[in-house]
Amino acid sequence: MRKIIVYDCDGVLFNSTEAVKGYYDFVFEKFGVTKIDWENSSALALAMMGTNEVIVRHFVKDDALIGEMLDFALKMNFKQFIHLMEPKPDIHNTLETLLKQGRSLAVFTNRGISLGYLLEHFGMGNYFSYTVTCMDVAKPKPDPEGLYKIMSQFREPKESLLFVGDSMTDYMAAKSADVPFLAYENRLEDSTVITHHKEIFDHL
Numbered sequence: 001m002r003k004i005i006v007y008d009c010d011g012v013l014f015n016s017t018e019a020v021k022g023y024y025d026f027v028f029e030k031f032g033v034t035k036i037d038w039e040n041s042s043a044l045a046l047a048m049m050g051t052n053e054v055i056v057r058h059f060v061k062d063d064a065l066i067g068e069m070l071d072f073a074l075k076m077n078f079k080q081f082i083h084l085m086e087p088k089p090d091i092h093n094t095l096e097t098l099l100k101q102g103r104s105l106a107v108f109t110n111r112g113i114s115l116g117y118l119l120e121h122f123g124m125g126n127y128f129s130y131t132v133t134c135m136d137v138a139k140p141k142p143d144p145e146g147l148y149k150i151m152s153q154f155r156e157p158k159e160s161l162l163f164v165g166d167s168m169t170d171y172m173a174a175k176s177a178d179v180p181f182l183a184y185e186n187r188l189e190d191s192t193v194i195t196h197h198k199e200i201f202d203h204l
Contacts, residue, residue: 001160001204002103002160002161002162002180002203002204003102003103003104003154003156003160003161004103004104004105004106004150004151004154004156004160004161004162005098005103005104005105005106005161005162005164005200006105006106006107006108006147006150006161006162006163006164006179007105007106007107007108007128007163007164007165008107008108008109008163008164008165008166008167008170008184009107009109009111009115009118010048010049010109010111011048011049011166011167011184011185011186012088012164012165012166012184013087013088013091013107013124014085014086014087014088014118014122015085015086015087015088016048016084016085016086017044017048018084019078019081019082019084019085020047020048021036021038021047022081022084023078023081024036024047024055026076026081027056027069027072027073027076028059030072031065031068031069031072033059033060033065033069034059036059043059045167046058048167049110049141049167049168049169049170050110050169051110051112051134051140052070052073052074052112052134053070056069056070056073074112074113078114078117078118079114079117079121082117082118082121085118085122087122087124088197089196089197090196090197090198091124091197092123092124093198094197094198094200095124095127096127097201098200099127101204103204104129104130104154105127105128105129106128106129106130106131106132106150106153106154107119107128107130107131107132107133108131108132108141108146108147108150108163108173109131109132109133109134109141110133110134110140110141110169111133111134112133112134112135113133113135115131115133116131119131130150130153130154132146132149132150136149137149141169141170141172141173142168142169142170142172142173142176143173143176144173144174144176144177144179146173147161147163147173147174147177147179148177151177158177158178158179158180159180161179161180162179162180162181162182162200162203162204163179163180163181163182164181164182164184164194164200165181165182165183165184165188166183166184166185166186167186167188168188170183170188171183171188171189171191182194182200182203184197
């Protein structure tokens with residue numbers, strides 16, 4: 001039985017594309033940096049799965065400016081973009097049912113400090129008993145460090161986990177830790193794909 005269900009945040013719990021675009025447009029414009037071309041699918045994918053540092057360093061080459069932008073991004077309040085976030089269909093009902101079944105829920109994300117108030121704003125804070133963000137690990141996804149932290153926290157072996165993600169960084173983290181994985185709304189290598197949260201009950 002899968003006792004611990006681990007969710008990625010952006011793209012899985014939420015449709016956050018517009019919020020992420022707004023966030024990086026705001027930061028880049030603040031420092032006079034050319035905005036990311038959102039028509040470029042590779043750039044969009046990077047913005048959706050990378051940490052602030054990875055994203056800024058990819059598009060900005062001036063080390064001093066990078067430092068200023070990262071410091072600003074760290075202190076900036078993401079709450080001004082929350083209205084652009086949209087919970088995925090039936091996610092609340094799914095999480096509630098999983099808890100009633102006696103399972104524990106966790107989040108493993110490359111999002112940072114904003115995760116806490118994002119979950120609270122959308123009424124998900126009480127569902128998750130443990131969260132791992134990029135602030136909690138030395139190496140964010142695709143490194144599996146966060147999954148090992150979750151195993152340690154719950155004192156459960158890898159076979160007891162099920163990780164639901166939507167990106168290659170999620171897939172690679174799960175693969176490296178040999179943790180069972182479901183791909184949400186995205187075909188990732190040899191992964192089983194689900195297109196709706198309620199489908200998770202077919203894979204527990």
